Amino acid sequence: MSLIIEKLLKLLPKDIIFCFNESMDVYRRDYSHAHGEKPLVVLKPFKASHLSLILKVSREYKVPLYVRGSGTGKTGGCIPLSEGIVVSMEDFNKIIDIDFVNSVAVVEPGVITYDLQLAAVKKNLFFPPDPASLKMSTIGGNIAENAGGPRTLKYGVTSDYVLGLEGFFANGEPFSFGGAIYKNVAGYNINQLLVGSEGTLGIVTKAILKLIPNPTCRSFVWVAFQSIDDAIYSLGQLKLKGVTPSMAELMDSVCLNAVKDMTGEDYLVSSAMFYMLYEVDGFSESFVERDATLIVDICKQSGSLFEEVYIGDECPFLERRRLVSLSLNKMAISKVSHDVVVPISTLKQFFKFIQSFNIDEKIKVLAYGHLGDGNLHVNILNLSMETVEWEKLSSNIEYKIMEKVIALKGSISGEHGIGCTKSDYMSLAFTQEEINIMKLIKDSFDPYQLLNPGKIFK
Numbered sequence: 259m260s261l262i263i264e265k266l267l268k269l270l271p272k273d274i275i276f277c278f279n280e281s282m283d284v285y286r287r288d289y290s291h292a293h294g295e296k297p298l299v300v301l302k303p304f305k306a307s308h309l310s311l312i313l314k315v316s317r318e319y320k321v322p323l324y325v326r327g328s329g330t331g332k333t334g335g336c337i338p339l340s341e342g343i344v345v346s347m348e349d350f351n352k353i354i355d356i357d358f359v360n361s362v363a364v365v366e367p368g369v370i371t372y373d374l375q376l377a378a379v380k381k382n383l384f385f386p387p388d389p390a391s392l393k394m395s396t397i398g399g400n401i402a403e404n405a406g407g408p409r410t411l412k413y414g415v416t417s418d419y420v421l422g423l424e425g426f427f428a429n430g431e432p433f434s435f436g437g438a439i440y441k442n443v444a445g446y447n448i449n450q451l452l453v454g455s456e457g458t459l460g461i462v463t464k465a466i467l468k469l470i471p472n473p474t475c476r477s478f479v480w481v482a483f484q485s486i487d488d489a490i491y492s493l494g495q496l497k498l499k500g501v502t503p504s505m506a507e508l509m510d511s512v513c514l515n516a517v518k519d520m521t522g523e524d525y526l527v528s529s530a531m532f533y534m535l536y537e538v539d540g541f542s543e544s545f546v547e548r549d550a551t552l553i554v555d556i557c558k559q560s561g562s563l564f565e566e567v568y569i570g571d572e573c574p575f576l577e578r579r580r581l582v583s584l585s586l587n588k589m590a591i592s593k594v595s596h597d598v599v600v601p602i603s604t605l606k607q608f609f610k611f612i613q614s615f616n617i618d619e620k621i622k623v624l625a626y627g628h629l630g631d632g633n634l635h636v637n638i639l640n641l642s643m644e645t646v647e648w649e650k651l652s653s654n655i656e657y658k659i660m661e662k663v664i665a666l667k668g669s670i671s672g673e674h675g676i677g678c679t680k681s682d683y684m685s686l687a688f689t690q691e692e693i694n695i696m697k698l699i700k701d702s703f704d705p706y707q708l709l710n711p712g713k714i715f716k
Contacts, residue, residue: 530564
């Protein structure tokens with residue numbers, strides 16, 4: 259292995275090469291419960307030419323590459339599963355252009371999502387994908403996982419905004435697909451194949467992203483319900499009235515109390531069991547006000563306990579919603595979480611199934627998240643269980659939840675990807691023939707299995 263480091267030292271600037279030590283343990287982890295192996299070396303390139311050389315060394319010595327952004331993923335998608343090279347894209351962090359005429363952003367993959375949104379707003383443009391980690395997550399990571407967020411309900415996911423990608427194949431040869439154009443049906447849509455491929459097919463060095471006009475008006479409605487059925491009913495009634503919220507986020511009282519305990523904020527948590535945060539936006543104050551009023555009226559008719567309206571961009575419960583995952587992590591001894599998707603028509607059935615696990619005070623199973631599009635974050639919390647018992651029970655519950663999701667014609671992932679923490683469930687979601695076709699695609703891009711090996715498939 260020292261030969262590999264010697265070769266890298268000859269080809270690359272010394273200040274981008276870091277031999278692994280315990281202070282760099284962050285490069286073995288992400289925000290999942292998985293823990294990777296100790297990498298041979300960590301590289302922090304900042305030029306495309308660096309990556310081409312790194313890939314060629316990887317191929318020459320048949321050493322795996324694990325590419326990462328800021329490590330905010332939830333499925334172990336970027337962690338090294340063997341002694342290989344970790345490539346951190348944190349220094350590929352330039353916003354190259356915000357092009358108002360073509361309504362696109364040209365960015366490097368290490369750009370933080372929130373920074374791009376701020377830059378776009380300065381030109382009255384909007385980049386909608388907004389994962390909860392938007393102040394830490396990178397555009398490259400969002401592309402790798404096809405990230406979504408609360409506003410997916412109205413605006414869609416990352417893939418809806420990727421117009422062009424530049425980067426490198428596993429053999430070190432460059433690629434460039436798409437561009438600052440909105441219609442392109444020439445050949446296979448490789449852009450969309452790369453989006454969501456979790457770093458297994460290529461390395462992106464530049465992205466051309468669609469931007470849309472920035473909504474100038476926004477209102478939030480914070481609503482409490484005693485039952486999940488009432489919350490789901492309100493969502494259906496909004497659709498019947500022709501109201502399309504930009505978000506419809508669900509939290510329960512456990513989530514809200516966990517955030518309150520972590521932040522130390524002094525706000526009232528009522529006796530309600532479930533809470534919805536609706537957002538409506540647009541370009542007319544009167545239309546946004548009308549929709550917010552309709553949401554309040556419909557929620558009252560659906561059995562809400564109270565409703566609060568926040569006019570403008572600021573709503574304290576939006577930030578509290580973004581803190582739920584971290585808060586639950588701090589509340590529990592340990593936790594396992596997965597994002598899943600079920601059809602809207604099966605939400606009641608799925609919540610009843612989730613609640614059936616709560617028969618032991620030592621654990622808590624709950625779901626929160628993007629109720630509007632059926633993408634829920636299921637959390638299994640260890641409140642007081644010993645490790646051996648917990649690992650056995652949580653693993654069993656995980657499997658049963660994934661079985662139920664597939665039985666309901668849902669998906670085992672909506673925005674977090676598969677990584678290594680969900681690869682066991684791929685056989686539930688796909689036939690062996692379907693998996694074999696995916697593996698053939700991987701083989702054609704990466705015949706030596708060097709890019710992020712061990713992810714998506716076992």
